[in-house]
Amino acid sequence: MDDTQATTRPTPASPEQPHIVVRRARAADVRRIRELLQPYVDRRAIVPKPAVAYYESLQEFRLVELDGRLAGCGALHVMWDDVAEVRTLAVAEEAKGHGVGGLLLQTLLDEAREIGVRRVFCLTFEVRFFGRHGFHEIEGQAVEPTVYAELLQSYDEGVAEFLDLDRVKPNTLGNTRMLIDL
Numbered sequence: 720m721d722d723t724q725a726t727t728r729p730t731p732a733s734p735e736q737p738h739i740v741v742r743r744a745r746a747a748d749v750r751r752i753r754e755l756l757q758p759y760v761d762r763r764a765i766v767p768k769p770a771v772a773y774y775e776s777l778q779e780f781r782l783v784e785l786d787g788r789l790a791g792c793g794a795l796h797v798m799w800d801d802v803a804e805v806r807t808l809a810v811a812e813e814a815k816g817h818g819v820g821g822l823l824l825q826t827l828l829d830e831a832r833e834i835g836v837r838r839v840f841c842l843t844f845e846v847r848f849f850g851r852h853g854f855h856e857i858e859g860q861a862v863e864p865t866v867y868a869e870l871l872q873s874y875d876e877g878v879a880e881f882l883d884l885d886r887v888k889p890n891t892l893g894n895t896r897m898l899i900d901l
């Protein structure tokens with residue numbers, strides 16, 4: 720999906736209903752994305768990352784705008800031939816509870832299907848939300864030992880969290896490991 724393919728819903732007749740756009744992130748969005756995430760980073764719901772990490776993973780991000788204002792973001796990171804991870808899914812406090820998070824998550828899951836990924840992982844405190852979208856809690860590893868060994872070669876901190884490596888456990892304390900089969 721490029722900018723010209725952004726999903727838009729027609730502006731409804733009622734002035735109370737916002738105009739919704741789902742689109743890819745652009746480089747100029749990073750500042751607003753980080754501002755939206757900051758309260759959740761402060762609460763440790765989202766792992767802190769330097770700005771450069773957002774630019775490097777920009778193409779993974781999808782955004783929802785309501786009347787041109789950033790309402791939420793989320794990313795899909797592919798880890799192996801059948802596994803990806805939903806990352807950094809967050810909705811601005813004032814936009815929560817109106818389906819924006821669900822819309823973003825379904826967008827990311829549709830993209831996972833489109834690129835042929837069969838399972839999507841997440842690490843979260845929002846167990847009820849992800850559970851309602853078909854994720855279930857898992858214990859232990861989601862990949863077989865040979866794939867685990869391959870993934871150990873990644874430099875990505877999120878992959879280290881997926882592998883549950885000791886050095887990143889402080890980042891993920893209290894989070895639940897969840898998976899969905901598409």
Ligand SMILES: CC(=O)SCCNC(=O)CCNC(=O)[C@H](O)C(C)(C)COP(=O)(O)OP(=O)(O)OC[C@H]1O[C@@H](n2cnc3c(N)ncnc32)[C@H](O)[C@@H]1OP(=O)(O)O
Pocket residue numbers: 759764765805806807808809810811814815816817818819820821822841842843844845847848849851
């Ligand atoms: C893998 C990761 O990224 S982990 C990090 C997850 N993110 C965070 O922890 C950050 C803090 N949390 C958030 O930003 C948000 O709460 C999110 C992203 C989890 C959910 O975003 P929201 O936009 O509130 O989600 P959404 O509105 O689709 O659903 C929330 C609830 O509102 C309800 N809801 C959905 N649409 C509507 C609606 N139109 N009217 C009323 N209620 C609604 C749903 O029933 C849902 O209930 P549930 O929590 O029991 O599933």
